[in-house]
Amino acid sequence: MATTSLHLLNTFALKASASNFLAVKELEQLKECMPLTRPFLVLGGGSNMLFCDTFDGTIIHNQLHGIEHWQDKNNHYFKVAGGENWHQFVMHCAQQGIGGLENLALIPGSVGAAPVQNIGAYGVELAEVCESVMATDLRTGDEVIFNHQQCQFAYRESFFKTNRYYFIHHVVFKLPKQWQAVLNYGELKAWSRELSNEPTPLSVANEVMRVRNNKLPDPDVLPNVGSFFKNPIVSAHHAQALKSNYSAMPQYKVGHEVKLAAGWLIDQLGLKGHQIGGAAVHENQALVLVNKDNATSRDVMALAQSIIERVTQEYGVTLEPEVNIIGSQGYSTLGLLTKEQNV
Ligand SMILES: Cc1cc2nc3c(=O)[nH]c(=O)nc-3n(C[C@H](O)[C@H](O)[C@H](O)COP(=O)(O)OP(=O)(O)OC[C@H]3O[C@@H](n4cnc5c(N)ncnc54)[C@H](O)[C@@H]3O)c2cc1C
Structure with missing residues (x-):
C-alpha cells in the first residue's frame, strides 16, 4: 500500500x-x-x-480554519479552529490591541496543539487564557467540551497529553480587557526598563519575536523542534546539594520543589555543537537539537540518549524529552532505539 x-x-x-x-x-x-x-x-x-x-x-x-470573536464588558472571547496557525492568531489579537497572548508570539504550530502541552514562554502559559477546549473523542465520535479545570493544565502538561484520543477542533480563549503586560522574564525585563512609552500588546509581541529570532534557530533554515527536553524538577534537598557544587546553577522554586534549566545543565558539560551522525546540539542553544545534515531518527535518538547519560552522571538528574516520540504503533519512548515500547 x-x-x-x-x-x-x-x-x-x-x-x-x-x-x-x-x-x-x-x-x-x-x-x-x-x-x-x-x-x-x-x-x-x-x-x-x-x-x-x-x-x-x-x-x-x-486543517480546520476560522476565528469567531465576541466580547462582554470585561473580556474578549475568541473561538478558534484547531488548524489555525498559532502565531498568526497571536498577531491577529495583538494587532487589534487585544492583549494576553503576546508573550507566546512565534511559537510554531497550530492552535489545536497549544493546549496539549500547555505551551508557554516568557512567563506566560496557555492555561492562563484558555477558557475551554472543544474536542471529538476519536474512539466514539462523541463531542466533548472541557472547561478550564477539566483540561488539568500543568507545566508542559494537560489532560490531553495523557489521553491521546481527542481531536481538538476548537479552543475558546478569554482575554481580559484590563490588560497588564508580563515583562518580568529576562530579556523582556531589560527591554521594559528602556521603554519611554507604555508597552502595548503589539510592542511586546514584536520584542518577543526579536528575542526569539536572535536566540532560536528557524526550523525552516535549521530543522528542529525547539526545546528537546523539559526543564527537570527536583526536590529542594537535591537542589541545595547541586547548588553547593555549582554555585551559578539557575534554580526556580516551584511549590516545594525546584525547577532546573535543562539547557544550562547541558551547556555546562560542553555539549554545544556535539554531533552524532547528522544530528547535533545547537551551537548557541544547548536545549535545542538540530537536524544539521540529513539526520535520521536514530541519530537524533542516539544524541538525546548520550545527553541524558551525561547529565545523569554529572548531576544525578534524569532529563525527559519534551518532544513526542512516535514509532510504528504510536507514542513511544527513547528506548525505541533498542526495543520499541508503546505507551
Ligand atoms: C523553534 C521552536 C520553538 C518552540 N518554542 C516553544 C515554546 O517557546 N514553548 C512551547 O511550549 N513550545 C515550543 N515549541 C514546541 C511546539 O511549537 C509546540 O509544542 C506546539 O504547540 C506544537 O504545535 P503543532 O501544531 O506543531 O503540534 P504537533 O507537533 O503536530 O503535535 C504535538 C502534539 O499535540 C497533539 N495534537 C496536535 N494537534 C492536535 C489537535 N488538534 N487535537 C489533539 N491533539 C493534537 C499531537 O498529537 C502531538 O501529541 C517550539 C518548537 C519549535 C520548533
Missing part, C-alpha cells in the same frame, strides 16, 4: 511516512471514519514530533 510522506510535515524534517492520512477540512469527515480501530495520531504543524519509523496507522491532520 502507498504511504504518505511526513517529511514536510515535521519541523525536524525527518524522512518518515504514514500508512494512512486524513486531512480534516470539515468536522463531518471525522464522523464518517468512526470508530477508528487502527492506531491513529492527530497532527498539527509537526513542530513537537520525532517520527522514528513508518507510522502504521492513520494520521489525522487538522
Whole structure:
C-alpha cells in the first residue's frame, strides 16, 4: 500500500511516512471514519514530533480554519479552529490591541496543539487564557467540551497529553480587557526598563519575536523542534546539594520543589555543537537539537540518549524529552532505539 510522506510535515524534517492520512477540512469527515480501530495520531504543524519509523496507522491532520470573536464588558472571547496557525492568531489579537497572548508570539504550530502541552514562554502559559477546549473523542465520535479545570493544565502538561484520543477542533480563549503586560522574564525585563512609552500588546509581541529570532534557530533554515527536553524538577534537598557544587546553577522554586534549566545543565558539560551522525546540539542553544545534515531518527535518538547519560552522571538528574516520540504503533519512548515500547 502507498504511504504518505511526513517529511514536510515535521519541523525536524525527518524522512518518515504514514500508512494512512486524513486531512480534516470539515468536522463531518471525522464522523464518517468512526470508530477508528487502527492506531491513529492527530497532527498539527509537526513542530513537537520525532517520527522514528513508518507510522502504521492513520494520521489525522487538522486543517480546520476560522476565528469567531465576541466580547462582554470585561473580556474578549475568541473561538478558534484547531488548524489555525498559532502565531498568526497571536498577531491577529495583538494587532487589534487585544492583549494576553503576546508573550507566546512565534511559537510554531497550530492552535489545536497549544493546549496539549500547555505551551508557554516568557512567563506566560496557555492555561492562563484558555477558557475551554472543544474536542471529538476519536474512539466514539462523541463531542466533548472541557472547561478550564477539566483540561488539568500543568507545566508542559494537560489532560490531553495523557489521553491521546481527542481531536481538538476548537479552543475558546478569554482575554481580559484590563490588560497588564508580563515583562518580568529576562530579556523582556531589560527591554521594559528602556521603554519611554507604555508597552502595548503589539510592542511586546514584536520584542518577543526579536528575542526569539536572535536566540532560536528557524526550523525552516535549521530543522528542529525547539526545546528537546523539559526543564527537570527536583526536590529542594537535591537542589541545595547541586547548588553547593555549582554555585551559578539557575534554580526556580516551584511549590516545594525546584525547577532546573535543562539547557544550562547541558551547556555546562560542553555539549554545544556535539554531533552524532547528522544530528547535533545547537551551537548557541544547548536545549535545542538540530537536524544539521540529513539526520535520521536514530541519530537524533542516539544524541538525546548520550545527553541524558551525561547529565545523569554529572548531576544525578534524569532529563525527559519534551518532544513526542512516535514509532510504528504510536507514542513511544527513547528506548525505541533498542526495543520499541508503546505507551
Ligand atoms: C523553534 C521552536 C520553538 C518552540 N518554542 C516553544 C515554546 O517557546 N514553548 C512551547 O511550549 N513550545 C515550543 N515549541 C514546541 C511546539 O511549537 C509546540 O509544542 C506546539 O504547540 C506544537 O504545535 P503543532 O501544531 O506543531 O503540534 P504537533 O507537533 O503536530 O503535535 C504535538 C502534539 O499535540 C497533539 N495534537 C496536535 N494537534 C492536535 C489537535 N488538534 N487535537 C489533539 N491533539 C493534537 C499531537 O498529537 C502531538 O501529541 C517550539 C518548537 C519549535 C520548533
